[in-house]
Amino acid sequence: MTAKKFFHSVYLNEERCRGCLNCIKRCPTQAIRVRNGRANIISEYCIDCGECIRQCPHHAKMTKHDHLDVLEQFEYTVAIPAPSLYSQFNHLTDTNIVLTALLMMGFDDVFEVSGAAELVSEATRKYIKAHPEKWPLISTACPTIERLIRVKFPNLLNHLLPILPPMEAAAMLARKKAIRESGLMSSQIGIIFISPCPSKATFVQEPLGTEKSQVDAVLSIKDVYPELLSYMKEAERQPKNLSISGKIGVGWGISGGEAAGTLTNDYLAADGIENVMRVLEDLEDEKFQADLAFIELNACNGGCVGGVLNVENPYIAKAKIKQLNKYMQVSKSRASEYTEYGSPNSLFWTKPIEYEPVYQLGSNMMESFANLSAVEKLLKQLPGLDCGACGAPTCRALAEDIVMGKNDAKKDNCIYLLRNYYDTLKNSPLFKEEKNDNSGTDPSGSI
Amino acid sequence: MENKIHFQYLIDGDDFTRAGEASSDIKSKLKMMNINPDAVRRVAIAMYEGEINMIIHADGGTIDVDVYPDKLTMVLKDTGPGIPDIDKAMEEGYSTAPDNIVSLGFGAGMGLPNMKRASDEMEISSVVGQGTTVTMTVLF
Structure with a gap:
């Protein structure tokens, strides 16, 4: 296992961390331990869901992503905004306003991820039809779910839809368009994703389904948002016609949107990491009676609008997306319009x-x-309270750590075991003798 | 080292919503043991179907699981009504589940056939009026 394979965008700001137990109890993959008053993220277990960022009361969990000055590193930059960006603004009636504001902000061009999403939807529809033996196909747009x-x-694993996520498809197409329009070399062009979550930032560093991501930098929606706001009024006066996506593409920003794009009724859409895990457990145990063709899973509540790098409340954002795309045409982008950009097969995993x-x-x-025998034996000694005071999320996690010699775990980390040990010592004849010799007081401590 | 690890689960016949707890638990343990994932999946399916059966027909019971280095055996024991005709019960689609259970989407008559399919060996002994014991083995 290389370090690269488990690269993460979520990291700890040690100065802010107070060693409280909020994150360890909420991490869905039990990837955090508190040791020496600081949280430690176990790299192989972390899936970059962002739950710890959401929960940390001290804002000690951070996301590695680029900052606005990254634009200066390239001759020519293309913004590829996630559809959830549109859900951050009040009363937005036209996505072109946001896209125009992005140009005013300094980007040379924009290429909507929602446009690429419509191509992914088209490829997905064909793939579902052609591969009933793989039903239900599981969506691969959320990298946290893949991890x-x-x-x-x-x-x-064999149910995963082997198609690249819209972000990657957009980056691929945007790069080809930029090379053609600018006449520059690929290395001079910056394809910059505007992201709702750390998980996508991780994908760019450690992609899944492809060797190398076509995205050059990742900005967070919350960094871009205030900048954009200052240009929105002006952009609203003369919006340029930049939009390449309709209802299906923009709908990808919310839970159920990707599934709606498959144009089948035989689907399930689950959001929120805990709900997703339950669906996957049941799917693995073949508990579904219904014959589903497609399963859409989003780690965040509400879908991508729930990502931790957004500004707006996920459910308000979801309502805004629905209002925004109410009168949009169903779809604007089709694979047949992109034939000069390469075959539709380039959307598939390599x-x-x-x-x-x-x-x-x-x-x-x-x-x-x-x-496992040793863990079970050790568990009988532990109190089974799963209090987290030892720094591990459950008694079982502590027992596993101790047996495996991992994460600096010791039996003494358990305050109950420590108290029992203290009581044993206190009641031992040796302890009583010493007490009597030294002070002559009652060893029970009463005065 | 002992050559097996034993787990016992008490299946509460009163609470239908808890069906599947035991199989989930054993699955999460087996997943940590370098056992081939397909065998883990088959254990979970066989045990889940068994749990459902015990709750639907027999008001619960016990499941004893022994994990060996090369296989897992589970003994599902109940003191329910027993199965009068085991061959008939093994037929796909044959069900004696009550209507209220069928309305929940269960009782399709696939329980025992699924258990047979998921496990490598299965034995049923049943006495009408006394109860049923199903023993299943899954090889790793």
């Missing part, structure tokens, strides 16, 4: 996602077997 399946649900067995209790079956 979750990669470490926890190996049996579901490498598979493989199982990463990071949760194993040993390097082989026998070792895991012995370690």
Whole structure:
């Protein structure tokens, strides 16, 4: 396992962290331990869902992404905004206003991710029809979901839709367009994604389904938003005709939007990481009676509008997307219009996602077997309160850490075991003798 | 080292919504043991179907799971009404589930056939009026 494989955009600001237990209890993959008064993120377990960023009362969890000055690094820049960007503004009636404001902000061109999303929807519809043996196909637009399946649900890997996410499709097309229009070399062009979440920033560094991402930099919606606001009024007066997406594309920003783009009724759409995990568990156990063709899963509540790098409340944002695309034409972008950009096959994965067995209790079956026995034995000594005071999210996690010799875990981390040990000492004849010799007071401590 | 790890689950027959807890629990443990993922999946399916059966027909029971280095055995024991005709019960689509269960989407008559399909060995012993014991083995 290379370090690169588990690169993360979520990291800890050590100065802000107070070592409280909020994040360890809310992390869906139990990837955080508090040791020496600081949270530590276990790299192999983290799936960049952003839940700890959401929960941390001290804002100690941060996201690695680029800053606005990144535009200066390139001769020519293209903004590729996530559809959730549109949901941040009040009373937005035309996406062209936001796109025009992006140009005023300093970008040389814009290419809507929602436009590329319509091409992905088109490819998805064809793929679903052609591959009933893989039903239900699981959406691969949310990289956190891909990473979750990669470490926890190996049996579901063959259900993953092998199509690149709209961000990547947009970057690919935007680059080709920019080379043609600017006459510059690829290295002089900056394709810059405006992101609702850290997970996409991670994807750019450590892509899934492809060797290299076509995105050069990632800005957060919350950094871009205030800049954009200052240009919105002016952009509203003379919006340029830049939009290449309709209802289907813009709808990708909310839960159920991608599924709606498949134009089938046999789908399920789940959002919120805990809900998603339950769906995946049931899917793996073949608990679904219904024959579903497609499953859309979003790690964030409400879909991408729920990403932690947004400004607006996810549910208000969701309502705004619905208002915005109410009278939009169904779809604007079609693969047939992009034939000079390469074949529609370029939207497909060029490498598979493989199982990463990071949760194993040993390097082989026998070792895991012995370690599970040891964990079960140790668990009988622990109080089973899952209080988190030891710095691990559950008693079982602590027991596993101790047995595996991982994460600096010791039995003494458990305050209940420590108290029992203290009580044993206190009641031992040796302790009583010493007490009597030294002070002559009652060892129970009463005065 | 002991050559097996034992887990026991008490299946509460009163609470239908808790069906699947035992199979989820064993699945999460097996997933950490370098066992081939397909075997883990088959254990979860077989046990889940068994749990559902115990709750629908027998007011709960116990499941004893033994994990060995090369296989897993589970013994599902209940003191329910028993199965009068096991061959008939093994037929796909044959169901004696009550209507209220069928209305929840269960009782399709696939429980025992699914258990048979998911496991490598399955034995049923049943005495009408006394209860049923199903023993299943999944090889890793």
